[in-house]
Amino acid sequence: MEFRILGDGCTARMVFTTLVKPTPYLLLMVNLVILASTPGYGMVTSSRIWNGNIPSKVCAFTWKLVQNRIPFKLNLSKRGMCNFQDGLTCVFCTTVVEDTNHLFLHCKTAFNLWSKCFRWWGVEHVMPGTCWDAFNQHKDLFSNTTVKIGWDIIWFAITWTIWLARNEVIFQNKHLDEVKLFDLVQTRSFQWLKLKGEGKGITLFDWIQQPRLSTLTAFTKKRADI
């Protein structure tokens, strides 16, 4: 079977023989190619999501997040899949109905976390309206291509940390510790920096003190090793 998709300047072609079993991963890739052919979505974005520096489950989560396909409360409730005891409000602020953009960007808890991370990286920012815009905004934040790779890791770490914290509050009755969220982003992103061998010799202290320089060192070393 052959897929040939043309759209908005983006051409994608995937060929499968009848002997190839349509595994979930294969179908996901087809889905990505179809998505890539739609206006406003480029292969650059999908290559940033599946960038090889992040655990695959986090990549899959981000892929759903930027498409607004996260199973948040309102979404699940509409499908009759869940009946939340505490209603449909955001578990962090308990005042606004939970949806993707509120939970990950505009809720006070999320906003504070983003602000801390932006300060950590020394950049000014304006919070965009959607996760899609937030993900794509970052290509304009840094002029250096390697630094962008490092910030991408932070982006994944922030959203993944918010999602895990939200689930712990809902499903494990855990208390939200906002200070801990920032620590988690820093340690988690550091682990991912080193996941594929990048960051050898770079310590967590280096990463926390000088994230941009650590990124440049890590990926420059990686390229020199090739």
Ligand SMILES: [Zn+2]
């Ligand atoms: Zn909230």
